[in-house]
Amino acid sequence: MxxxxxxxxxxxxxxxxxxxxxxxxxxxxxxxxxxxxxxxxxxxxxxxxxxxxxxxxxxxxxxxxxxxxxxLESQGQKTREGNRYTVSISAESKAEADQLFTGLSAGGEVEVPISDSPWGSYFGLFKDKFGIQWMVDFDPKFTGKA
The missing domain is CATH 3.30.720.100 (Signal recognition particle alu RNA binding heterodimer, srp9/1)
Incomplete structure (x- = not known):
């Protein structure tokens, strides 16, 4: 889970x-x-x-x-009401990460498609159709699973 x-x-x-x-x-x-x-x-x-x-x-x-x-304000980023937080999901497998990312992002806006990240995890970022920001991440270092 x-x-x-x-x-x-x-x-x-x-x-x-x-x-x-x-x-x-x-x-x-x-x-x-x-x-x-x-x-x-x-x-x-x-x-x-x-x-x-x-x-x-x-x-x-x-x-x-x-x-x-x-x-980074130099890149046009600035916190404001509504973007101060994100819900981060730590999945137990790539398959679970894909399923959660696909399901929750349906009808929303994908900012970072789920894929292998430079820091070694499997990661994606999106805003769902209700405007809630989500991250889905699978890191095999923390689960021992690939």
């Missing part, structure tokens, strides 16, 4: 927010990836943007994970 976790969007202060969340929930950050860690020669970043958070994750309890990213 897939797990559902919150995915939050910040205007450059995701790291600060997650240090605060860590102080409240406890635990350790499981992942911290900066935009500069995954350079894109086609879209060079300023030093400031390169240091912003592409993905950060804080495990909470035995199965939940609070995750986030920084939006």
């Amino acid at each position: 897939a797990l559902i976790n919150p995915y939050l969007n910040f205007n450059g202060n995701a790291e600060e927010a997650f240090e605060f969340y860590k102080s409240v929930f406890g635990g350790e950050l499981a992942t911290v990836v900066r935009f500069g860690d995954m350079p894109d020669p086609q879209h060079p970043l300023s030093e400031s943007d390169a240091n912003k958070i592409m993905h950060i994750a804080l495990p909470i309890g035995p199965a939940n994970v609070l995750m986030a990213t920084d939006f």
Whole structure:
């Protein structure tokens, strides 16, 4: 069965927010990836943007994970009411990820088609027909399945 976790969007202060969340929930950050860690020669970043958070994750309890990213204003991204969060689904297999992505995105707007990602998972992003943003992800490192 897939797990559902919150995915939050910040205007450059995701790291600060997650240090605060860590102080409240406890635990350790499981992942911290900066935009500069995954350079894109086609879209060079300023030093400031390169240091912003592409993905950060804080495990909470035995199965939940609070995750986030920084939006890059230099690329026209800005948080506003309605885009501060995304529902992230962690699938147990590629087949389950495909089924969930196809079903939930029907009638909606696909932003990132589901496929293998540069960071090693199988990932897709879309807004459903009701305007809710979703991510579907399958990471074999966390399930032991391919």
